[in-house]
Amino acid sequence: MLESFLEIQDKLVKALQETAFMTLTSLIIAVAIGIGLGLILFITNEPLLSKNTLVYEIVGFVANTISSIPFLILMIFFLPISAVVVGTKIGSKAVLVPLTVAAAAFFSRLAEASFSDVDKGVLEAVISSGAKKSHVIFKIVLPEAKISLIKNITVTAITVLGFSAMAGLVGGGGIGDLAYRYGYQRYKKDVMIICILLLILLVQVVQKIGDITVRIISKRGK
Numbered sequence: 001m002l003e004s005f006l007e008i009q010d011k012l013v014k015a016l017q018e019t020a021f022m023t024l025t026s027l028i029i030a031v032a033i034g035i036g037l038g039l040i041l042f043i044t045n046e047p048l049l050s051k052n053t054l055v056y057e058i059v060g061f062v063a064n065t066i067s068s069i070p071f072l073i074l075m076i077f078f079l080p081i082s083a084v085v086v087g088t089k090i091g092s093k094a095v096l097v098p099l100t101v102a103a104a105a106f107f108s109r110l111a112e113a114s115f116s117d118v119d120k121g122v123l124e125a126v127i128s129s130g131a132k133k134s135h136v137i138f139k140i141v142l143p144e145a146k147i148s149l150i151k152n153i154t155v156t157a158i159t160v161l162g163f164s165a166m167a168g169l170v171g172g173g174g175i176g177d178l179a180y181r182y183g184y185q186r187y188k189k190d191v192m193i194i195c196i197l198l199l200i201l202l203v204q205v206v207q208k209i210g211d212i213t214v215r216i217i218s219k220r221g222k
Contacts, residue, residue: 011178011182012178012194012198014173015173015174015175015177015178015195016175016198018092018172018173018174018177019161019164019165019173019174019175019176019202021092022092022095022096022099022160022164022167022172022173022174023099023157023160023161023164025096025100026095026096026099026100026103026160026164027103027153027156027157027160029096029100029104030099030100030103030104030106030107030156030160031103031107031153031156033100033104033108034103034104034105034106034107034108034110034111034156035107035111035149037059037063037104037105037108037111037112038107038108038109038110038111038112038114038115039111039115039137039141040055040056040059041056041059041060041063041108041109041111041112042111042112042115042116042141043133043137044056044059045112045116046116046123048120048123048124048127049123049133049136049137050133059108062105063105063108063109064105064109066101066102066105067102067105067106067109071098071102071163071166072166072169074098074101074102075095075098075099075166075167075170075172076170077098078097078098078101079094079098079170081097082094082095082096082097082098085097090170090172091172091173092167092172092173092174094170094172095164095167095170095172095173099160099163099164099167102160102163103156103159103160103163106156106159107152107153107156110152110155110156111145111149111152113148113152114145114148114149114152115141115145117145117148118140118141118144118145119144122140122144123136123140123141126140146217147214147217147218150210150213150214150217151210151214153210154206154207154209154210154211157206157210158203158206158207161199161202161203161206162199164176165179165199168180168181175195175198175199175202176195178191178195179191179192179195179196183195
């Protein structure tokens with residue numbers, strides 16, 4: 001295994017960089033979009049705010065539809081769109097579009113759940129005092145849901161990392177591509193094992209960062 005590691009060392013570094021680029025870029029964009037969609041879902045399903053069943057059902061249907069499609073199929077479907085958006089159908093940049101779409105749909109439902117966990121008694125008290133709905137959202141809902149949101153961002157990051165590993169099947173680069181081309185296609189099981197161990201390590205690191213962030217914010221809130 002050591003010989004295989006030394007043989008693919010340079011390629012491994014490049015694969016790590018590609019995986020980090022795909023995961024971080026798509027995650028940042030997806031979280032921004034997902035929080036927006038999550039707020040729409042929460043607001044349009046909350047009688048205390050602006051309940052609108054039609055909007056809720058439409059947005060929810062779109063999010064559920066995207067989430068129900070296996071990522072490999074979604075990735076292949078979005079590659080022509082990627083060519084228009086980022087100018088290429090191959091490489092790490094091409095995978096950003098389907099990664100972001102899938103992650104945003106996934107995270108939007110998690111964000112909705114985070115917002116829904118905010119104490120309704122607090123919302124009622126603030127609204128009854130005459131506060132504007134925008135004040136309720138930005139001063140009450142978002143701050144109260146931040147710890148839950150961070151936990152769900154961690155879950156989403158791990159999911160996106162797993163999705164990015166599938167990018168290798170369509171030439172998207174990253175650790176998955178390295179495992180597929182240099183491990184599976186060349187029958188080198190030790191290369192496959194190295195890539196698997198690396199992905200496991202990355203997941204553990206992401207989870208640890210999420211846990212530490214939650215602890216820090218929780219202490220500050222006390």
